Amino acid sequence: MVNNHSYDLDAVFHALSDPTRRAMVRQLAEHERTVSDLASPYDMSLAAASKHIRVLERAKLIERTVRGRTHICKLNPKGLSRVHKWLSYYERFWTQKLDALETLLAEEDNKKK
Amino acid sequence: MVNNHSYDLDAVFHALSDPTRRAMVRQLAEHERTVSDLASPYDMSLAAASKHIRVLERAKLIERTVRGRTHICKLNPKGLSRVHKWLSYYERFWTQKLDALETLLAEEDNKKK
DNA sequence: ATTATATTCAACCACATGGTTAACAATCAC
DNA sequence: GTGATTGTTAACCATGTGGTTGAATATAAT
Structure with a gap:
């Protein structure tokens, strides 16, 4: 019967099930990066990368700080x-x-x- | 890019992203169980549970031993x-x-x- | 041999996912 | 203000996922 905060884990594990997102997490483990920084290594549109980042954010694996027009992402250890x-x-x-x-x-x- | 064995992790994390499957893993941590054992707590068809079990198996989170007409599942620590x-x-x-x-x-x- | 039990398989359905492109919004630089 | 830069949003598409039901398989029991 599933435990209390399983809904969180659903999102966390789902977020981590994609190689692109795991690689992004890895990048963020080094230091903070902007959305374009995170997107640049991948052969996909910025919109697609943006979606991945949002999935990580919803899972609370990362946090975002908007500064001017750039969004700075950092890992959320929790x-x-x-x-x-x-x-x-x-x-x-x-x-x-x-x-x-x-x-x-x-x-x-x-x-x- | 990602790393070498990311495909493994894809399957593992995907398998763990479902609360039913995580609960099954939890059950198997106690002791081995048959497919019907694993299915019984859930309000879903046996076929659906069977699919979940197969997802866990493909991710190599569990192993199956067929004995007679019953399939015995156990956790794979690796x-x-x-x-x-x-x-x-x-x-x-x-x-x-x-x-x-x-x-x-x-x-x-x-x-x- | 017949029947019940344990499990999978196949076809199907609704919805989620990961990608695209095009348009939009906000900010910076001139 | 004009135009470039940063990023999100919306509409769309192909494929995947989790569920269903019904038939099929294999074994066990009588």
């Missing part, structure tokens, strides 16, 4: 931390399951030395 | 670890700690490719 929180529930589970694999990798590493 | 790996790049935004396990997982993932 957006991604929502994913982290969601994931943390499962983290124990899969870290446990991968324990054996870690050991294997460690052994392999020791052999190299 | 699926979620992909999300964690992706997320770990951004973790510095809300925490300073760097988990050693992340590094191990990253290495494991690199070796596979």
Whole structure:
């Protein structure tokens, strides 16, 4: 039965399901960028990029500051931390399951030395 | 552009963008369940639930074992670890700690490719 | 052999998504 | 003011998504 703020996660995960949007997030992790900055690497219209940015904004993954005619976008850490929180529930589970694999990798590493 | 294995993440994030599917993942974190088990909490046809399960499967978030006429689904830890790996790049935004396990997982993932 | 159970598949539908182009709005530079 | 720059909005299109129902498949039970 779905949890309390699942509607948020819907938007967050949906936003992140597109490679263009993930790449934009990555760019914003370096520093703030304008809409055209974000759009420039992609072979698509500015309107299309603008839509992507709006999806990220609606998911609260980024924030926008309008200064003059330029819109400056920056990452909103809280957006991604929502994913982290969601994931943390499962983290124990899969870290446990991968324990054996870690050991294997460690052994392999020791052999190299 | 994006990165190499983005297509994986497309599927993973898309799969997780639906509340029904996230709830299914949550159920599977407890223990394995059959398709009807997974479907039963929801007010939708079995066929619809079956589709959801297939989306999770294609994203490699779960695995299926057919035994007789029942299909037993279990969580695939590696699926979620992909999300964690992706997320770990951004973790510095809300925490300073760097988990050693992340590094191990990253290495494991690199070796596979 | 018949019937019930577990699940998928195929066809269909309404709506969402990601892209386009063209028009609009606001700001800056001259 | 005129014109260029930055960005959004609107209308449109092809494809994808999540749901339905009904038929098909495979196995289990009697």
